[in-house]
Amino acid sequence: MKNIVKKYGDGFPAVNDVSINVADGEFVILVGPSGCGKSTLLRMIVGLEDITDGEMIIGGKVVNDLAPRERNLAMVFQNYALYPHLSVYENIAFPLRLANVDDKTVDQKVREASKTLELDEHLERKPGNLSGGQRQRVAMGRAIVRDADAFLFDEPLSNLDAKLRGQMRSEIARLQKKLGITTVYVTHDQTEAMTLGDRVAVLKRGLLQQLATPRQLYTNPANLFVAGFIGSPPMNFLPATVEGTTVQLPFGSVEIPAAKAEAAAGKGLLIAGIRPEAFEDASVADQSGGGSTFRATVDVVEWLGNEAYAYIPFEAPPEVRKQLEELERDLDGETLRTQLVVGLSGATRIAAGDDAEIWVDTSQMHLFDPSTGENLTMDAENAGDIPGRADRQAVTA
Ligand SMILES: Nc1ncnc2c1ncn2[C@@H]1O[C@H](COP(=O)(O)OP(=O)(O)O)[C@@H](O)[C@H]1O
Numbered sequence: 001m002k003n004i005v006k007k008y009g010d011g012f013p014a015v016n017d018v019s020i021n022v023a024d025g026e027f028v029i030l031v032g033p034s035g036c037g038k039s040t041l042l043r044m045i046v047g048l049e050d051i052t053d054g055e056m057i058i059g060g061k062v063v064n065d066l067a068p069r070e071r072n073l074a075m076v077f078q079n080y081a082l083y084p085h086l087s088v089y090e091n092i093a094f095p096l097r098l099a100n101v102d103d104k105t106v107d108q109k110v111r112e113a114s115k116t117l118e119l120d121e122h123l124e125r126k127p128g129n130l131s132g133g134q135r136q137r138v139a140m141g142r143a144i145v146r147d148a149d150a151f152l153f154d155e156p157l158s159n160l161d162a163k164l165r166g167q168m169r170s171e172i173a174r175l176q177k178k179l180g181i182t183t184v185y186v187t188h189d190q191t192e193a194m195t196l197g198d199r200v201a202v203l204k205r206g207l208l209q210q211l212a213t214p215r216q217l218y219t220n221p222a223n224l225f226v227a228g229f230i231g232s233p234p235m236n237f238l239p240a241t242v243e244g245t246t247v248q249l250p251f252g253s254v255e256i257p258a259a260k261a262e263a264a265a266g267k268g269l270l271i272a273g274i275r276p277e278a279f280e281d282a283s284v285a286d287q288s289g290g291g292s293t294f295r296a297t298v299d300v301v302e303w304l305g306n307e308a309y310a311y312i313p314f315e316a317p318p319e320v321r322k323q324l325e326e327l328e329r330d331l332d333g334e335t336l337r338t339q340l341v342v343g344l345s346g347a348t349r350i351a352a353g354d355d356a357e358i359w360v361d362t363s364q365m366h367l368f369d370p371s372t373g374e375n376l377t378m379d380a381e382n383a384g385d386i387p388g389r390a391d392r393q394a395v396t397a
């Protein structure tokens with residue numbers, strides 16, 4: 001995808017100058033809140049939506065003006081679109097029947113796909129009698145027999161319950177690896193994005209924010225939006241001022257590594273981003289790697305056995321509050337995060353109401369510019385592609 005733009009009739013850019021290079025055999029996720037342009041982008045790949053500007057290139061060939069059937073891609077639909085009156089065998093065979101392929105070839109291809117998908121015992125059954133996972137496999141079988149060059153998924157798991165969603169997620173991951181087929185997968189769920197993707201493209205209002213591996217996104221988010229979107233429970237955002245290597249937070253001050261301090265020097269009021277797991281009960285924390293401790297009054301503790309979460313409310317000045325409110329709107333969130341969520345080991349004895357001593361691994365702290373949202377302390381070498389960044393282009397070889 002090279003500088004892809006989609007403007008609908010009203011001129012609104014649903015996709016705005018997006019460049020993404022999907023490698024052969026790669027599993028790429030398009031993720032972002034509802035309305036950010038994921039489906040539009042996917043539909044432009046398949047050919048179901050006209051491209052306003054930019055180039056869609058598949059296997060070295062510009063396909064902007066090719067009809068969907070000429071692109072040889074397989075869209076695996078959310079509702080599986082299986083025919084209830086046809087057997088599993090005929091459901092898989094369907095695209096071949098449409099193309100008037102001879103019976104012998106059909107049989108060979110269907111049996112080959114059913115072997116890969118472990119559907120051999122179910123070929124004569126009707127889709128209605130299958131589990132959700134089996135139905136998903138039938139839908140994929142139909143895509144496989146076409147020898148498509150890529151699979152495209154648009155939120156295939158969104159109307160399943162949580163347990164089934166987990167199963168299907170691992171099923172899709174397993175099959176994609178087994179088949180080695182290039183896959184683009186749309187979801188609004190950051191967990192799906194993190195667990196499935198080789199690389200993940202995070203979109204916000206039609207704009208690509210960052211294209212990187214799950215680990216890069218998690219450890220080196222380009223901006224507040226990516227930082228707030230990826231990770232659960234989400235990253236904490238706190239007002240912060242930096243002086244030397246000391247960061248003043250609502251609870252007191254902590255020391256940060258010199259390199260981070262340098263990157264944030266002289267910028268005035270900032271937003272510190274710290275993930276819940278960067279904290280620990282100071283009495284059980286392994287502090288050999290450095291970090292910093294502070295005291296705070298704990299409002300609520302949720303103890304889960306293997307871990308615990310402590311909640312510590314704080315006040316944010318208006319500048320920070322405004323930015324956080326906007327962030328919540330962008331993220332489709334409901335809560336304004338003016339409480340710190342601290343992850344603790346299950347061994348903690350900290351209880352509600354305690355004035356607790358808490359350790360924080362400040363090497364994991366990010367500092368964001370509140371006016372632009374930019375992550376000032378990002379390790380640019382390990383952040384993948386960030387459009388608009390001077391030293392990198394969104395499309396790399
Ligand atoms: N057919 C259409 N006509 C006009 N606007 C559309 C159409 N389809 C989508 N949009 C708009 O484009 C934006 C992106 O939509 P979409 O790609 O469906 O987002 P997502 O899949 O990320 O939820 C939304 O603001 C949506 O209202």
Ligand SMILES: [Mg+2]
Nearest residue numbers: 038039040154
């Ligand atoms: Mg959509």
